[in-house]
Amino acid sequence: MDFTLNDIQQMLKDSASKFIQNDYDFERRQHFVKTEMGFNPDNWSLFAELGWLALPFQEAYGGLDGNLVDLIVLQTELGKGLVTEPFLSSVVLGGNVIQRHANEQQKVLLLEPLICGKLKLAFAGVESHCPLDITQICTKAEIVSDGYILTGNKSVVLGASIADKIVVAARTGGDFGSENGLSLFLVDPQQKGVRMRGYVNNDGGRAADIELDNVHVTTTNLLGEENTAFEAIEMVYNDAIVAVAAEAVGLMEKLLNATVEFTKTRSQFDQTISKFQVLQHRMADMFIECEQAKSMLYYGVIAVAKGGDEADRAAALLKIKVGSSGRLVGQTAVQLHGGMGVSDELDVGHFFKRLTMINTLFGSHDEHLDWLVKQ
Amino acid sequence: MNIDFSESELSFQKEVQDFFANDLPYGVVHCIENNLRVGRDDQIAYQQALNSKGWAGINWPKEHGGTGWTATQKYIFYTEAAKAKAPRIVPFGLSMVAPIIYTFGNKEQQQRFLPDILSSKIWWCQGYSEPNAGSDLASLKTKAVRDGDEYIVNGVKTWTTLAHLADWIFCLVRTNDSGRKQQGISFLLIDMKTPGISVKPIITLDGRREVNEVFFEDVRVPANNIIGTEGEGWTYAKILLTHERTNIAGVALSKQRLASLHELLEEPPQGMVDLRQNKVFMARVVQTEIELKALEYTELRVLSSVSTGNAPGPESSILKIKGTEVQQMIDELYLEVAGIYALPFVPEQYEQSDVESIGPHFAANTAPHYYNNRKVTIFGGTNEIQKNIIAKQVLGL
Numbered sequence: 001m002d003f004t005l006n007d008i009q010q011m012l013k014d015s016a017s018k019f020i021q022n023d024y025d026f027e028r029r030q031h032f033v034k035t036e037m038g039f040n041p042d043n044w045s046l047f048a049e050l051g052w053l054a055l056p057f058q059e060a061y062g063g064l065d066g067n068l069v070d071l072i073v074l075q076t077e078l079g080k081g082l083v084t085e086p087f088l089s090s091v092v093l094g095g096n097v098i099q100r101h102a103n104e105q106q107k108v109l110l111l112e113p114l115i116c117g118k119l120k121l122a123f124a125g126v127e128s129h130c131p132l133d134i135t136q137i138c139t140k141a142e143i144v145s146d147g148y149i150l151t152g153n154k155s156v157v158l159g160a161s162i163a164d165k166i167v168v169a170a171r172t173g174g175d176f177g178s179e180n181g182l183s184l185f186l187v188d189p190q191q192k193g194v195r196m197r198g199y200v201n202n203d204g205g206r207a208a209d210i211e212l213d214n215v216h217v218t219t220t221n222l223l224g225e226e227n228t229a230f231e232a233i234e235m236v237y238n239d240a241i242v243a244v245a246a247e248a249v250g251l252m253e254k255l256l257n258a259t260v261e262f263t264k265t266r267s268q269f270d271q272t273i274s275k276f277q278v279l280q281h282r283m284a285d286m287f288i289e290c291e292q293a294k295s296m297l298y299y300g301v302i303a304v305a306k307g308g309d310e311a312d313r314a315a316a317l318l319k320i321k322v323g324s325s326g327r328l329v330g331q332t333a334v335q336l337h338g339g340m341g342v343s344d345e346l347d348v349g350h351f352f353k354r355l356t357m358i359n360t361l362f363g364s365h366d367e368h369l370d371w372l373v374k375q
Numbered sequence: 376m377n378i379d380f381s382e383s384e385l386s387f388q389k390e391v392q393d394f395f396a397n398d399l400p401y402g403v404v405h406c407i408e409n410n411l412r413v414g415r416d417d418q419i420a421y422q423q424a425l426n427s428k429g430w431a432g433i434n435w436p437k438e439h440g441g442t443g444w445t446a447t448q449k450y451i452f453y454t455e456a457a458k459a460k461a462p463r464i465v466p467f468g469l470s471m472v473a474p475i476i477y478t479f480g481n482k483e484q485q486q487r488f489l490p491d492i493l494s495s496k497i498w499w500c501q502g503y504s505e506p507n508a509g510s511d512l513a514s515l516k517t518k519a520v521r522d523g524d525e526y527i528v529n530g531v532k533t534w535t536t537l538a539h540l541a542d543w544i545f546c547l548v549r550t551n552d553s554g555r556k557q558q559g560i561s562f563l564l565i566d567m568k569t570p571g572i573s574v575k576p577i578i579t580l581d582g583r584r585e586v587n588e589v590f591f592e593d594v595r596v597p598a599n600n601i602i603g604t605e606g607e608g609w610t611y612a613k614i615l616l617t618h619e620r621t622n623i624a625g626v627a628l629s630k631q632r633l634a635s636l637h638e639l640l641e642e643p644p645q646g647m648v649d650l651r652q653n654k655v656f657m658a659r660v661v662q663t664e665i666e667l668k669a670l671e672y673t674e675l676r677v678l679s680s681v682s683t684g685n686a687p688g689p690e691s692s693i694l695k696i697k698g699t700e701v702q703q704m705i706d707e708l709y710l711e712v713a714g715i716y717a718l719p720f721v722p723e724q725y726e727q728s729d730v731e732s733i734g735p736h737f738a739a740n741t742a743p744h745y746y747n748n749r750k751v752t753i754f755g756g757t758n759e760i761q762k763n764i765i766a767k768q769v770l771g772l
Contacts, residue, residue, distance in 0.1 A: 127646070128646045128647060128648075128714055128715050128716060128734065129646050129647060129648055130648070131648065131714060131715060153646065155646065155715060155716065155734060156715045156716065156718050156719060156734075197731075197733060199719045199720065199721055199733060200719075200720045201718045201719060201720055202717070202718055202719070202720045202742040202743070202746075203718075207718060207719065209733055209734070267507070268508075268509060268510045268511035268514070269510070269511045269514075273510075276759075278759060278762075279759070331749065334749045335749070335752060335753065335757075335758075338509055338510070338753050338757065339504070339509065339533070339534045339586075339750070339753060339754075341749065341753070342579050342580050342746070342747065342749050342750050342753070343577055343578070343579060343580070344577075344578035344579060344580060344582065345577070345578070349580045349746070350580075352580075352746075352749075353580060353742075353746060356710070356742065356745070356746070357717070357718055357742070360710070360713075360714065360715055360717045360718060361715075361718075364711060364714075366653060366655045366656040366659065366711055367648075367653065369655045370652075370653040370654060370655040370656065373654065373655065
């Protein structure tokens, strides 16, 4: 048993941490968020140069063949920087679903430019009425002589408004609710019939609602085999849960440290407020939750990487723990900062905002808990 | 023990219901119907409509133009107002500075200020907190030095809600440095147009400007703007705080928000999860309702003790603590109902009526409101400070 990072992981952690320190202070982050794209394209090129965009992909397509543990090392550090570059949407979701389901030729065609930073992807999978269950999606692909006609709505597709291509999950066969009959398509946002309504998210990221109104897709843009995408999609969402859990752990650590430091400098009643036992206990609780969430992350990353039956359950357990810990750590950090905690000027509020939004992504605390209870 | 309304209370209830059904200004109705935020002009129109009914000074005694209502009548009013989704009354003039003026101010001050507060002609803000005086408010440093018929004021106030829209500010200022820090604090009314005052916005987590920093640089204030005796301001402010517990818990508003939440659950907006199937979530809804019901009865107990002539005791701190906790629990329920549509930041959706909605209309305000409303356990004396009060004054620890 060994929970230490290997040399390569340590290097990855150091380089990500150095990047945040040197190039991604909070002021700059806020500047990037306010630009039209919501991130800095130069950083994206740098991510490519540093090999981060290649991390989870196989060597055959120019990747680094990294595993899920490598991914959480990077994601935790990106969390600490409150990074808005579309790593989650483009790599963890878009690239991942390509790697897991597309055919060889498609992988070569798409992953190589993705890894070089020249192509950004987004993944339109689950829909707002079925955050946990891909089999309930309503988007349909009708088979026609020269391809498919896509119709449906995809809500809050992360990174869609800044993506070059969107991977869309749709039903091509099987009954509503059945695992069989789900397919993936590559859609160009500029295509006829695609209506994209983009917006800024409450955490500074970008997303869009996509309406597909009789969108014609050629057979070459069917990714992988027809009707068989269920398993790949499930695995991608499990990976995504692990990735945002790692990010959340980074956010929680930052909030804990910021709060401890703040209470040591803020004076009221002629002493620093860190001397008040009631606040000390609150911070001790934050610490406990950070560590428990981190332990759960380690359990989750191992179980999800192994796959099989336990993977789905482990992902749910992890998402629940991160939801409850994140809530306590985020809310306490804001409370102990007083008015400063709810001001836009201080980074603490922005960490809290992102942490809150992570709970709504890929199924909330309550949704996963309800699912587990019903299993 | 009896909580039934009397005949006369029932007819009062009918009168209040009629007012909210028929007499609200058009702009306010428009905002309510479209779930939009109420702006300053509509807010004023609403308060003026109350005033023409004689209902602006809810807590005020009759002699100063108030309603003279009993505790039960106030309870009925707040309940009906919440049911009608009427805006909250902006408290700074009508329920914060006015009681100080009619209790401790002189005749001239009462005649000068109270009518304009009742008619919402003059908009007030509260100058209490300072960058280094929050929980420890008595350590405030904004100085007022007497110079002939004037005070010269220097210092900074912060977290000043609506200062950018206010005509006047009521301030706690230091007029004396010696002795205990609670002594030497005075209660001073200052015209915001006085030279030397500048207001700097503080943007909150919902991206809006609601609070401000207010800077005072050699601001000359007529000495007769001081309330009561110089150096007694702390006592006035404290007395006000223990008397101002009506509606602080926001019970009526919380009840209304839970009722609206149930409407959303009964008929989930198109494309949304049917959360009634989610027992984990539904248990959370019920727990929130239990807390609120208990709080409602705690508030009724406090109100009824006040109406039988007893002063509300320090146990009224419960109202602030539980009231704000319940509000935040409800914020979290809404966040859950919004589902993935809590994510988009689309403020135009709750500011204008003619925008094509992203997801269900209500969802747009759930996250911004959740973020912003973390303030309620912080302002007005943090909940930690409220618990100190309970420990010291109620439990004698």
